[in-house]
Amino acid sequence: MCGNEALAEAAILAGCDAYFGYPITPQNEVPAYMSRRMPEEGRVFVQSESELAAINMVFGASATGKRAMTSSSSPGISLMQEGISYLAGAELPTVVVNVMRGGPGLGNIAGSQSDYFQATRGGGHGDYRTIVLGPSSVQELVDCMPLAFDLADQYRMPVMVLIDGILGQMMEPVILEKKPRRSLPTKDWALTGAANRDQNIVRSLWLGEGVLEEFNNKLQDRYKQIAKKEVWSEPYNVDDADIIVVAYGITARIVSSAVDRARKEGIRAGWIRPITLWPFPTEQISKAADEPRIFLTVEMSNGQMVEDVKLAVAGKAPVVFYGRPGGGTPGVDEILDQIRQLTIKSEIRT
Amino acid sequence: MTGKIVIDTERCKGCGLCVVACPREIIVLSKKSNKNGYFPAQTDNHGCTACAMCALMCPEAVIEVYRDEAEDTEVDPEPAEEKEPALIEEKA
Amino acid sequence: MKTVFKRTPTLKDCPTHYCPGCGHGVAHRLIAEVIDELDIRGRTIGIAPVGCAVLAYDYLDVDMVEVAHGRPPAVATGMKRTNPEKIVFSYQGDGDLASIGAAEILHAGHRGEQITVIFINNAVYGMTGGQMAPTTMLNQVTATTPEGRIATEQGYPLQVSELLATLPGTVYIERCALSKPARIRQAKKAIKHAFELQVDGASGMSLVEVLTACPTYWRMTPSKALEWIESDMTKVFPLGRLKG
Numbered sequence: 001m002c003g004n005e006a007l008a009e010a011a012i013l014a015g016c017d018a019y020f021g022y023p024i025t026p027q028n029e030v031p032a033y034m035s036r037r038m039p040e041e042g043r044v045f046v047q048s049e050s051e052l053a054a055i056n057m058v059f060g061a062s063a064t065g066k067r068a069m070t071s072s073s074s075p076g077i078s079l080m081q082e083g084i085s086y087l088a089g090a091e092l093p094t095v096v097v098n099v100m101r102g103g104p105g106l107g108n109i110a111g112s113q114s115d116y117f118q119a120t121r122g123g124g125h126g127d128y129r130t131i132v133l134g135p136s137s138v139q140e141l142v143d144c145m146p147l148a149f150d151l152a153d154q155y156r157m158p159v160m161v162l163i164d165g166i167l168g169q170m171m172e173p174v175i176l177e178k179k180p181r182r183s184l185p186t187k188d189w190a191l192t193g194a195a196n197r198d199q200n201i202v203r204s205l206w207l208g209e210g211v212l213e214e215f216n217n218k219l220q221d222r223y224k225q226i227a228k229k230e231v232w233s234e235p236y237n238v239d240d241a242d243i244i245v246v247a248y249g250i251t252a253r254i255v256s257s258a259v260d261r262a263r264k265e266g267i268r269a270g271w272i273r274p275i276t277l278w279p280f281p282t283e284q285i286s287k288a289a290d291e292p293r294i295f296l297t298v299e300m301s302n303g304q305m306v307e308d309v310k311l312a313v314a315g316k317a318p319v320v321f322y323g324r325p326g327g328g329t330p331g332v333d334e335i336l337d338q339i340r341q342l343t344i345k346s347e348i349r350t
Numbered sequence: 351m352t353g354k355i356v357i358d359t360e361r362c363k364g365c366g367l368c369v370v371a372c373p374r375e376i377i378v379l380s381k382k383s384n385k386n387g388y389f390p391a392q393t394d395n396h397g398c399t400a401c402a403m404c405a406l407m408c409p410e411a412v413i414e415v416y417r418d419e420a421e422d423t424e425v426d427p428e429p430a431e432e433k434e435p436a437l438i439e440e441k442a
Numbered sequence: 443m444k445t446v447f448k449r450t451p452t453l454k455d456c457p458t459h460y461c462p463g464c465g466h467g468v469a470h471r472l473i474a475e476v477i478d479e480l481d482i483r484g485r486t487i488g489i490a491p492v493g494c495a496v497l498a499y500d501y502l503d504v505d506m507v508e509v510a511h512g513r514p515p516a517v518a519t520g521m522k523r524t525n526p527e528k529i530v531f532s533y534q535g536d537g538d539l540a541s542i543g544a545a546e547i548l549h550a551g552h553r554g555e556q557i558t559v560i561f562i563n564n565a566v567y568g569m570t571g572g573q574m575a576p577t578t579m580l581n582q583v584t585a586t587t588p589e590g591r592i593a594t595e596q597g598y599p600l601q602v603s604e605l606l607a608t609l610p611g612t613v614y615i616e617r618c619a620l621s622k623p624a625r626i627r628q629a630k631k632a633i634k635h636a637f638e639l640q641v642d643g644a645s646g647m648s649l650v651e652v653l654t655a656c657p658t659y660w661r662m663t664p665s666k667a668l669e670w671i672e673s674d675m676t677k678v679f680p681l682g683r684l685k686g
Binding site: 046060 | 499
């Protein structure tokens with residue numbers, strides 16, 4: 001199945017009650033697929049008038065306790081930032097899929113990774129975080145969907161699934177199956193009509209002296225919990241590596257091929273692939289930086305995740321960047337070349 | 351039949367809409383302010399018919415209206431003499 | 443003694459932050475009375491706007507949500523589509539509905555969302571200090587039209603009810619005012635009808651536009667403000683049932 005359709009089907013299996021979205025390339029297959037499948041399952045589909053409206057429809061459905069999601073691509077996600085901030089402030093669970101394309105502005109429709117900052121630094125106004133998942137295969141994307149809904153419900157916050165146009169469009173074999181849910185808290189805060197109970201209010205405005213500060217601290221405590229428990233990354237051939245390449249998403253697949261070829265040439269290369277981009281696998285990368293080695297970060301951007309790598313490495317090792325912005329895609333040869341250059345420059349024994 | 355209204359003068363904001371609405375002109379704004387600094391509406395209920403126009407207009411819903419249907423008293427046909435101006439004078 | 447008039451239960455018994463003579467107080471009360479008369483408190487969800495009525499949930503004792511400026515019709519869409527048996531209503535001012543939220547209300551009406559919208563038109567932006575609203579009248583002085591609204595610069599006041607009445611997806615549109623007792627009674631009838639339509643499963647959107655006073659930013663006493671609604675506003679915003 002192609003990535004976009006697979007993620008949609010996986011969302012349905014995960015119990016998504018409502019999908020609201022607006023067309024934008026390269027994720028148009030998602031609303032199209034949902035428009036056909038959601039009514040088949042007796043669930044809700046609405047093509048909204050804009051991305052701005054879509055995220056607010058998600059807000060409404062989520063406020064009543066339903067599992068709601070939307071998808072878009074970079075410019076549309078920019079429009080949704082207000083809504084995402086409100087969702088974070090109102091503690092509403094949501095899943096938002098960003099199928100990244102080249103930017104800034106209208107950009108192009110090729111896959112890109114230039115929304116990393118927007119996704120992991122909170123994009124919208126205010127001090128909040130969204131959990132960000134960065135799968136790198138269609139199967140992993142499919143596995144991310146039920147996880148995203150569970151995380152959103154468990155922690156009452158927006159969860160973003162961050163892929164790029166290539167992953168959205170490419171076809172790979174997938175296994176789709178209904179997964180058991182985590183043990184999740186009941187949504188007694190939801191707006192279901194105040195019959196036989198006090199009114200519930202879903203809000204993000206706290207004007208009283210010190211109240212908003214206290215609320216922010218509560219969110220930060222929650223984020224600390226998440227940073228401890230819900231962080232994943234995949235290491236490969238790290239133990240003896242002189243060069244560790246850090247990449248996520250589709251780039252990690254290309255890096256994987258480059259590293260394998262490097263090894264064949266006798267270069268001791270490995271990679272670490274972050275799967276959660278927030279929380280970032282800081283500890284895993286920091287530990288890897290305890291040994292003498294170089295970190296090469298490869299992204300389809302001008303360098304965004306590389307800053308998190310630098311923070312994790314904390315000066316213990318050199319961090320180098322290679323990237324292709326504006327919808328460009330690095331090839332295996334380019335990356336291999338970068339690895340070779342590092343070997344020569346740093347006089348690491350091969 | 352007589353009417354009676356009860357105004358929560360501490361919650362009244364002295365907007366004066368009930369004063370204007372009352373067809374018997376029996377509501378006035380007090381010259382003494384309440385704890386919030388407003389000059390609340392008040393009445394001696396003399397001539398009230400429980401028409402509830404005041405309560406209908408009140409933005410704070412602080413007027414309750416009652417009617418005593420048992421008693422068959424005559425409503426005073428003459429308006430009270432020498433009424434004080436009902437509203438605070440506007441600044442010149 | 444027989445009680446002729448008393449506060450209805452869904453209107454919380456607490457002081458409001460509204461200015462003396464503000465129309466919100468009466469509008470809230472009418473909605474609360476309708477909810478109680480129709481006995482729908484247990485399944486009603488309301489959406490508060492951004493504006494003076496942002497704290498409406500402190501005054502109306504139903505499940506309520508506070509959302510971004512202008513977005514209530516989209517939020518209502520999400521709520522009603524996933525919970526068709528609930529009564530969903532939005533309460534919006536002229537900035538929320540007619541300015542930043544113009545696309546949202548248009549498309550909710552266009553799609554025929556089965557929601558009830560109460561549109562409070564007081565020709566100005568109250569909360570932020572009295573700026574021009576799309577519904578501000580020509581020559582009206584506001585914080586952003588110090589010389590008065592000029593058609594060639596700022597356009598004409600926006601007649602939302604007329605606009606929405608052209609959409610097949612709207613089933614009931616009426617414009618009322620809270621300027622005197624008879625008008626208030628009519629406004630209550632309209633609001634009740636708008637809620638009843640949703641209770642009965644009408645396949646489209648109901649909207650009641652309510653002309654209300656903002657004495658503070660009209661720079662008038664409350665009673666003069668109500669007179670101005672009658673003498674001036676109703677000329678540009680004619681009262682009556684436009685549809686349904």
